[in-house]
Amino acid sequence: MTERGKSHLFYQGRGRKPVLDQARGVYMWDTEGKRYLDGSSGAMVCNIGHSNDNVLDAMRRQMERSTFGYRLHFETEASEALAAKTAELTPEGLDRVFFVSGGSEAVESAMKLARQYAVATGEASRWKVISRAPCYHGCTLGALAITSYTPLTRPFEPMMQPMPKVPAPRAYLDGLDPEEEATGHHYADMLEAKILEEGPETVLAFIVEPVGGASTGALVPPAGYMERVREICTRHGVLLILDEVMTGAGRTGKFLAGDHWGITPDIIVMSKGYAAGYVPLGAMVAHERLVEPVLDDGGFQHGFTYAGNPLACAAGVAVLSEIERLNLCHNAEVMGMGLKARLKGLMDRYPIIGDVRGKGLLLAFEFMADRSTKAPLPTDLRAFDRFVQIAYENGLIVYSRRTRDGTEGDHILVCPPMIVTETHLDEITHMLDASLRQFMEEIHHKLPKTA
Numbered sequence: 001m002t003e004r005g006k007s008h009l010f011y012q013g014r015g016r017k018p019v020l021d022q023a024r025g026v027y028m029w030d031t032e033g034k035r036y037l038d039g040s041s042g043a044m045v046c047n048i049g050h051s052n053d054n055v056l057d058a059m060r061r062q063m064e065r066s067t068f069g070y071r072l073h074f075e076t077e078a079s080e081a082l083a084a085k086t087a088e089l090t091p092e093g094l095d096r097v098f099f100v101s102g103g104s105e106a107v108e109s110a111m112k113l114a115r116q117y118a119v120a121t122g123e124a125s126r127w128k129v130i131s132r133a134p135c136y137h138g139c140t141l142g143a144l145a146i147t148s149y150t151p152l153t154r155p156f157e158p159m160m161q162p163m164p165k166v167p168a169p170r171a172y173l174d175g176l177d178p179e180e181e182a183t184g185h186h187y188a189d190m191l192e193a194k195i196l197e198e199g200p201e202t203v204l205a206f207i208v209e210p211v212g213g214a215s216t217g218a219l220v221p222p223a224g225y226m227e228r229v230r231e232i233c234t235r236h237g238v239l240l241i242l243d244e245v246m247t248g249a250g251r252t253g254k255f256l257a258g259d260h261w262g263i264t265p266d267i268i269v270m271s272k273g274y275a276a277g278y279v280p281l282g283a284m285v286a287h288e289r290l291v292e293p294v295l296d297d298g299g300f301q302h303g304f305t306y307a308g309n310p311l312a313c314a315a316g317v318a319v320l321s322e323i324e325r326l327n328l329c330h331n332a333e334v335m336g337m338g339l340k341a342r343l344k345g346l347m348d349r350y351p352i353i354g355d356v357r358g359k360g361l362l363l364a365f366e367f368m369a370d371r372s373t374k375a376p377l378p379t380d381l382r383a384f385d386r387f388v389q390i391a392y393e394n395g396l397i398v399y400s401r402r403t404r405d406g407t408e409g410d411h412i413l414v415c416p417p418m419i420v421t422e423t424h425l426d427e428i429t430h431m432l433d434a435s436l437r438q439f440m441e442e443i444h445h446k447l448p449k450t451a
């Protein structure tokens with residue numbers, strides 16, 4: 001990488017990255033001409049691939065008409081069209097859409113709508129939002145309070161209202177069979193126990209990532225879990241919020257991950273693939289039954305300045321059209337099966353891969369020092385960091401985090417854009433193979449004997 005002057009920009013750390021020049025389809029190029037395959041769609045965002053011409057054309061057309069119209073002053077055709085399309089693609093009854101600019105904002109909006117609904121319907125004692133441990137729902141203080149990922153939450157604990165948590169259904173770690181309904185019920189019943197312990201009259205909502213994201217590494221719930229969760233929430237008057245920020249817009253092989261289990265939540269939140277990285281955009285989609293009492297009770301006391309921006313909404317409409325035109329949910333399902341089979345092939349050859357999981361093109365593998373005991377790799381290897389760096393040097397972008405509360409248990413998410421072909425899958429597998437070999441060479445002498 002050529003030496004560059006001081007950057008005035010900062011994010012998490014001091015590390016510098018190559019400068020992005022161009023991106024097209026599944027590939028990205030830096031200004032020095034190096035090509036990368038975007039094997040994580042950014043942060044599971046660019047689902048339809050980079051620089052899609054139809055989306056760019058739609059954005060250009062909208063830009064030439066108007067780029068901003070404040071929602072208190074105008075309705076726009078773009079925001080009405082996106083709201084209507086979104087309502088059409090989400091389960092029946094969920095047909096009121098509230099626009100935001102990202103996932104954390106969508107989660108905040110869902111929590112606040114749920115709370116205002118409780119207040120408006122005479123249930124003001126309900127305020128607790130139960131979530132799972134681990135989970136990730138966003139970085140703003142409200143969304144962080146329902147997140148469970150120690151490195152991200154610890155510094156801010158005194159500033160947040162503690163919220164109840166239940167264990168995420170990590171059957172593979174607990175030695176339970178995920179195909180058995182009894183396993184799903186075992187974990188779902190922990191939610192009911194928690195609701196009863198807290199007092200159902202105090203519990204407002206349960207929020208869940210239907211297929212886990214970065215905090216669990218594409219955790220797929222065991223059989224019977226989601227259906228039972230829906231029943232429990234209904235029984236206790238607790239609203240079910242599906243966080244589809246990462247899973248929505250087709251990534252798991254259906255438009256919404258919740259569709260795999262045929263459940264209807266009360267609220268859905270989306271972002272990431274919903275606008276596929278073309279613009280900052282997210283949405284909260286709520287059941288009419290929740291929205292009407294809030295509007296009758298003086299209105300929803302919440303909103304962001306950029307919400308419903310016509311340029312963002314025009315891009316969103318075009319992204320959803322491309323998902324349909326190119327049949328990308330189906331492609332995510334088929335290519336996801338092909339990629340998962342290839343990852344399992346790598347697991348056969350590399351004993352440090354202890355688990356391969358996920359649905360559609362939301363896939364991950366988890367490193368383990370010992371498959372039989374599920375012991376994680378030594379934390380000081382920082383495998384989640386190092387492996388991503390090696391793959392990056394080899395021209396493959398993947399995403400990683402730590403599965404076990406963010407402190408150990410390294411997993412790597414492999415989530416290419418939903419436009420991938422078999423040839424791309426072979427290329428990804430080849431680069432993963434080379435990167436795993438290099439990583440093993442680096443660390444084999446530091447591993448416990450069993451690995």
Ligand code: PLP
Pocket residue numbers: 043102103104105107136137138139209213214243244245246271272
């Ligand atoms: N919810 C989930 C499941 C996510 O994966 C994320 C981001 O990774 C968020 C919420 C927060 O979204 P954002 O980073 O756009 O605020």
